[in-house]
Amino acid sequence: MSYTILVVDDNRDTRENIRELLDDNGYQSIGAGNGKVALEMIESKSPDGIILDMNLPEMNGWRLIRRIKDRIAHGLLVIIITAYGDIQMAVDAIKVGVYDFFEKPFNNDKLLISLKNGLEKFEIQKELNTLKSKGLSKIVTADDFGLSRIIKKVLDDARKVARTNFSVLIEGPTGSGKNLLARYIHQQSDRRKGPFINVDCGTISGTLIESELFGHVKGSFTNAYCTKEGKFVAAHGGTLVLDEIGNIPLEQQVKFLRAVEDKKITPIGSNQEYDVDFRLIVATLENLEKLIAAGKFRQDLYYRIAEFTIKVPALVDRQEDILYLAQRFIRHSNHNLNKQVSTEINESVSEKLLSHTWHGNVRELQHVISTAVLLSKNEISSEYIIFRNPSNHNFGITDPLKIPYQKGIALKEDMISNLERMERLYLLKALELADHNKSKAAEIFGIDRKNFYLKLAKYNLN
Template sequence: MPRILIVDDDDQVRALLAEFFGSQGFEVVTAEDGQVALERMRLDRPPVVLLDLNMPRLGGLEALPELKRITPQACVIILTSHSDVPTAVQAMRLGAYDYLVKPFDLDDLALRVQRALEHTGLLARVEELSAEAGAGGALRRQMGPSDAVAGVIRQVLQVAESNFSVLILGETGTGKELVARAIHGQSPRRERPFVALDCGAVPETLIESELFGFERGAFTGADRRKDGYFQAAEGGSLFLDEIGNLPLATQAKLLRALQERQVQALGATRPVPVDVRILAASNAPLESQARAGRFRQDLYYRLNEFTIPLPPLRGRREDIVFLARRFLDEASMELRRPVHRISEAASELLLRHPWPGNARELRNAIRQAVLLSDGLLLPEHLRLGVAEGGRDEAVPGPSSDLGSRSLRDLGALGAAEAERRAIRLALGVTRGNKSEAARLLKTDYKTLHLKMRRYGISGADFKAS
């Protein structure tokens, strides 16, 4: 049954379209504004969206890029009035598939929706053919050509067709989600959703409602029912990143859900069955955490049906320059900077750096260097922080800084370094407790988590042994 998302602030229009497409055999999802539409897109991943332009809170033009970011293959059909036609044309430039002027003929709209479905089917077929060429090609492009990556690819292909739970272990920035997506893409569940939850990004007080959902009135502020990530991943794969951050009480409920294949939303009177494959990841060794009592042993054994360890970037020298060149091409296009080569000396500097933040750190370093460079990326454009032994890996002295960087650029670099050090200090004081560290730094939990990812900082490195 094809799914369609109808986004319009007019109750009558929503009801009319919902009834019409429901009678045509569609599974209909509705939203009254762009903000709600983004939530529905994350949960339901409809292949076709009917999007009104003029809505409160978040209009169609503002919501469109984010809708396409969440589901790039989705076909968005703009519904607009006569006076909004120039805006609809602008929406086409932003990625809309088609537009239709109100009042519209339902048969004409149905024809356009059918064409959109055929278009998404073709895109899916192209992806399927690419997948048949092997997950190896995609992972090699994203992770590198080394023998170590080839070993990861072999394990992905070995386990993908099964229904095993998979535990992916690796340092921050090694590509754990890339591997999880590759497993899903090669599995029989590839046509169903892949849903990712970063367990470290959700405060402990909210994690259960995010995983299992909640009923209206389950707690203060629960003014409507909401499905959890398990329900959103129905028939597909649920990727639980940083699973070691789950509180022990939530671990017990997760174990029960995996064993009984059913979940009970907060405030619900009975559980509902779920069919979900679990892919989990951790940047800390869960086996030692389980022995220390910080992670449930029974849950560890349930997740550990198949383990894929990811090697750090510092042990894959042939991947460093390969990835640096790929990140250089991406950043040059994104930032519109004419930087197309990395000098020999800069390459040597990249190879010497230990990359504690792995590929994520490398990408940030290259993006920053592209911003500061003008043609050829040189060692003085790289700001690599402090390497092992306390020596600063960035080679430029004050005179070369003044010759190649603006005062604004130098200020941005100094601010980033101060921010990184402050975060590490706060995490050290709180022994890796991100909620407490956020309070010390007078910022919110989500902002701290995003900045930790940007700087390649893991809370697990600061936890008491």
């Protein structure tokens, strides 16, 4: 396949030298001397990649990148070349989707290698995007989670454990993306071609969970009108994901433990034992260790399912992902609703999104953005950012405050956790308003500097 590469540089000699290098190596090249012409060529020629100088007349490189941000997200390769580069510029470029960064003068061979590798990577991304847009695939990529350091650590752990057969315990608040992470682990593993079976134990009554997991034979109990295959067998050769495992009755946990340890199951009403081969992933918002202390969950089962634990953070604890995910949800909603709302997020919308506490986490953000896209015409305005749940800026005596209750966990402990999260959010807001000047932030927060520093240390905000 011959790729078309747009070379954008106001220096004619540099531009033509790069074009000659590309033509000699099997690429089709086109050129532009400024950002405005480059934008027109991108829209009319749809190149596969761009080699872009940043210091351009009429429209500089940064402005051009902002204008083509959606194209970059959908597989347009951008490599920056500049005589005025620094580390911060490189970091900022990578954050917005630029593939690579070279300072002039650059090594031709390294540029060609980067171009080849980048096009291969972005070709795969285009294929994934095509599959997703056709609804033919549930492929999960790292881009679906965010760009923050904390979520990158989560994904790094997920990739490491994916290559093993360890049972994985994924903990995190509701709506934080636990099931999405489970699917990501499955697709990164050697079992990716096998089945991916998800069972929500929280929606199945305790008396039916055994039948759901182990299966049953016809006539084994009332209403067992036919033989049913259990989820352990359905997941053979693949991955079994169990949501809210704490809902499994204590008396059934022994049988469950044996199935996980020995990979052998016996359906209800049968004398036949079956070998099964599956990877177990457990996703829960419950604190299983506290359920153990309350006598509601077996300790030996906990150690068996928690060979490797990943904690998915709440959205409020990774604020740098909020706007990134919001833009992704705008693109998804545009496709689903057949609309063309801009992915640009103005200051008032940004402030509203960043000041919300997101009790429903990523799921709530997705719903909020979907509603906003539905109501908007060209651009999302703050009036269309509608929150359905209580947040830090709309608590009041008329608010229907919903308090979830988990068996075995005192309400007081949940309250303390929520109060600490709220305090952390207000500390972050004070730092933001003070432009991270801690003395000024302490004054805004309303306490002396010493105690403010202690609070920053408590929440690892130093």
